Amino acid sequence: MVIIGHWIDQNWRLQKLVLNYVHIPPPCRGLEIADVIWRCLKDWGIESKIQTISVDNASSNDDSIENLKIYIRSTKKLLCDGRLFHVRCCAHILNLIAQDGISEIKDVLVIRDSVKYIRRSDARLKIFSEIVKQLNLYERKLIDDCRTRWNSTYEMLAAASKFKDVFPRYAECDLHYESYPTEADWVKIEIICSLLEVFWIATHIISGSEYLTSNLFLNEVSRVKVLLDKKIIGQ
Incomplete structure (x- = not known):
């Protein structure tokens, strides 16, 4: 401790x-x-x-x-x-909420498997990078996530979404790569990322150690509440 x-x-x-x-x-x-x-x-x-x-x-x-x-x-x-x-700890409360939400969308995280499959091999990663260059994409790279850290899952999904046009083209070059994200998957991921981004920003703000946070957390929690209320009403 x-x-x-x-x-x-x-x-x-x-x-x-x-x-x-x-x-x-x-x-x-x-x-x-x-x-x-x-x-x-x-x-x-x-x-x-x-x-x-x-x-x-x-x-x-x-x-x-x-x-x-x-x-x-x-x-x-x-x-x-x-x-x-x-x-x-408000950041810990947000973490519990986000973790609970991610546990309900496991079926969408086929992206996680795709990222791991490509990153597991230097040869696959090289082919993927070449396609990125051909499409004139300037995003940096795919990143892995840690299953116990929801914020890293958000960062993995946000990074992968920048390469959504690359995955189907990569599948044409690798016959062993069969289960790549569909267009419907990317639509769901976009919605998920829009939700998790609010939690991600709020967590970073209220986890600061170089400035006071007691005067900031209520506003960030209010943003999360408004977001969740909108989604509930929308359903």
Whole structure:
């Protein structure tokens, strides 16, 4: 576990510092996590200066925050009696929503298989690149994705969509390449990318570490809500 501190210095500039890296053997229960964080705060002498703690939405983190409240209340009064102490990671919430959505569109991700098939061989990639040049396309390259990271799936789909005219021409050069994306697949991918792009932009904005994000996340979440409401109404 990595523990990071954020604070405003005397010049009103946002500062950030890694306070500690800690190995917590499994199972990572809430009490053990709270004890590790508390010891870290004590080591730095800042146990009476903590205003909020941001964590993702694991149930063990809920338990750890409740235990930390008890520890910290022994040294100071919590702001708003602790109602603002536990800050849930908005980027993690968006990640869960996007992952849940992608799990419902597995049938469209034939593009993933196509990208992997071509990138797996230098010879195939060379043929693909030659077709790209023949079509005067200037996009950089195909990229793989990580199945557990929805944002990389979005980046893979967005990159592949730039080459949608290349895949059928590549199929003419490779008799073993049989299952390439159809025009209907690309229409679906365009819709999917338009949805995921909003999540992608919002996640990047509210995951920033060089600027304040508490004043930005509500606007980004509102954009996501408006988008989802439009899609629901459209259906």
